[in-house]
Amino acid sequence: MQEVFNFRDLGGYRGIGGRHVRCGVLYRADSLARLDGADLRTFVSLGFRTVLDLRDSETVRKHGRVPAFAGQLYVNVQPRNLRYGWEEYRDGMDLARFIADRYLDMAVEGATHFARALETLADAQRLPAVFHCQVGRDRTGVLAALVLALLGVGHDEIAADYAMSAEAELRFAAWQRARDPHAVPDPAHLVATPEQAMRLFLADLDSRYGGAAGYAHAAGLSAGAVEGLRRGLLQPSDCPGRTHAR
Template sequence: MTRHIEFANIHNFRDVGGYAASDGRTIRWQRLYRADSLSWLTGDDAERFRALMVRTVIDLRGPDEVRQRGRAPETEGQRYHNLPVEGRPWNIRQFDPEVGLGRFFADRYLEVTEDGVDNLRTAIETIAKADSAPVVVHCVAGKDRTGLLIALVLALAGVAEDDIVADYALTGLATERFIADGPRKYPDHPIWPGFGVAPAEAMWLFLTDMAARHGSVEGYCRKILGLDAATIEDLRANLTDPIPGG
């Protein structure tokens, strides 16, 4: 199976399945998707999205973004959760080219782990439930807020850091389309050096800093988010399958 699912009007929709997890298991396909803004799904794109039979949409954008841009196409029986996780608005004027995009992004992700505690916990608890799947997580570009949440989920499932970083960096394949579409979709959003870019260094730095602060991603999820052992076990059980022949 392929990770990216092609749509005409969104550029970063992909399946998170296939990665090796803990205990000889692997992340199941067609259980968890990540995406850029689903509000752009119309016409044939909307029909293709409905064909995926998504049960749960987790929208990490703020309420103002939802009001201005709209939300995912509604489907009968689908659950929609608006769970904004950013507390501090980004100031891209703080970006220092000498420090680099990786450090700038990693610092912003660390802020989200401080500011978005309640909604990050709710999002992970939702993903952990068997009847939530298939789940799609999205924000605007499907890179920063979405990338952070997916990194937490994959780490809890026992996916190696190399694969977590690689999954994050796949957003870079959509960068040219993001930049080309940016002025039409987001005329009020500056096209800056970090627009649509997902440097692997950003996720490496983030995971390294999480380990330094909390011992591990799981340590953060237990101590700061307050996730209990049963939720983490449910997440692993519902997102993973034994490797065939293993």
């Protein structure tokens, strides 16, 4: 896609019992408000039944939302990302630990929002689905980690998928500079996606909740919904020809 920079399929990873995450049914992305032309045609061809928008209402009003289509469910859940101490970073801090702490704060304080998102994805009738925030890194990264962990994907693979956002950040920054040469880039700690940050976050979930399933239960997600998520998103074999970050 030309103006959507962090859009990718979460399928193919090995999960519980040797099954694999289905391809073509669950995607993660940055803002879909820019969809137009060829990007929009590609998006429509994927047949999404559900779009989960993780941005706050102010951002949605300012930047717009995904184009509406008949039969497509649009769900706006708001695990806010801007008030969890990002401004407290100082040079010399452990960046991975700092980011992981922000993600844990977001997951704890936004638990009901993430539970709603997971419950939506647990309904197989709502697939294929895509979830996104503004740049597809933090809120989207946390939800992607929760989904994949609930499906039994290993921490290293989840962390590698998360780190793929670094390349998307570079493409987005280049696009911004082309539109506005005077645009001020975000501080480095606001765009970094080190694998170790995601590993630390997942380890924190293990320590605090006993893993993603314990977190989901504490957030109010039923065991039936977790099983529904696994039924809808796992299949016996990998996707033909699919390669992943390892």
